[in-house]
Amino acid sequence: MDLLTRRYTVIFPFNSDGTQVLLGLKKRGMGVGLWNGFGGKPELGETIDKCARRELKEECGLEARSMQHVGVLLMKSTTSGQVEVFVYTAKDIVGDVIESDEMKPKWFKVADLTYKDTYKEAREWWPTMLQGNKFVARFEFVDAAITSKEIKHVDAKQLALLRSSAIGP
Numbered sequence: 001m002d003l004l005t006r007r008y009t010v011i012f013p014f015n016s017d018g019t020q021v022l023l024g025l026k027k028r029g030m031g032v033g034l035w036n037g038f039g040g041k042p043e044l045g046e047t048i049d050k051c052a053r054r055e056l057k058e059e060c061g062l063e064a065r066s067m068q069h070v071g072v073l074l075m076k077s078t079t080s081g082q083v084e085v086f087v088y089t090a091k092d093i094v095g096d097v098i099e100s101d102e103m104k105p106k107w108f109k110v111a112d113l114t115y116k117d118t119y120k121e122a123r124e125w126w127p128t129m130l131q132g133n134k135f136v137a138r139f140e141f142v143d144a145a146i147t148s149k150e151i152k153h154v155d156a157k158q159l160a161l162l163r164s165s166a167i168g169p
């Protein structure tokens with residue numbers, strides 16, 4: 001990670017039997033008009049874990065009683081530089097789902113996901129996440145086109161290492 005890499009979290013809440021996932025339609029800023037998990041940038045000195053929890057609450061009103069760090073996305077693009085996204089899932093959630101300034105939330109059946117209006121690379125790595133695997137995914141983009149992709153399965157220890165070195169600006 002260098003100083004020019006922008007770091008984010010994204011968290012996907014699931015219903016209790018894991019058949020539905022809550023996605024949010026981004027209402028402004030980066031990724032506007034796209035469905036994604038909930039997330040954003042760590043605040044000054046904030047850990048990645050804390051950021052993931054805070055963004056979940058702020059953007060859709062839910063609290064994660066437990067959450068799992070399941071992956072890291074490393075993306076390089078000719079237009080937007082380097083981005084690192086720490087991916088979490090939360091299967092034990094409490095609270096009522098609310099719409100926020102940033103996100104319009106909606107439950108989707110996992111079996112029926114079409115990837116319509118999601119980030120282009122979502123269809124490449126969401127299936128890995130939805131199958132319960134831990135992963136590091138690398139993508140390179142030239143303009144909007146994916147020119148290189150690699151998805152590696154990793155274990156919790158490897159993810160913990162990547163996470164422990166990551167703290168907000």
Ligand SMILES: Nc1[nH]c(=O)nc2c1ncn2[C@H]1C[C@H](O)[C@@H](COP(=O)(O)OP(=O)(O)OP(=O)(O)O)O1
Nearest residue numbers: 008009010029030031036038039040041083085119
């Ligand atoms: N290419 C990409 N693929 C992806 O799956 N998620 C991405 C992505 N690029 C960004 N994200 C996620 C990370 C994060 O959850 C969200 C962007 O967070 P934010 O909207 O909070 O960021 P902003 O820079 O707009 O921050 P604000 O200052 O809060 O407006 O989009």
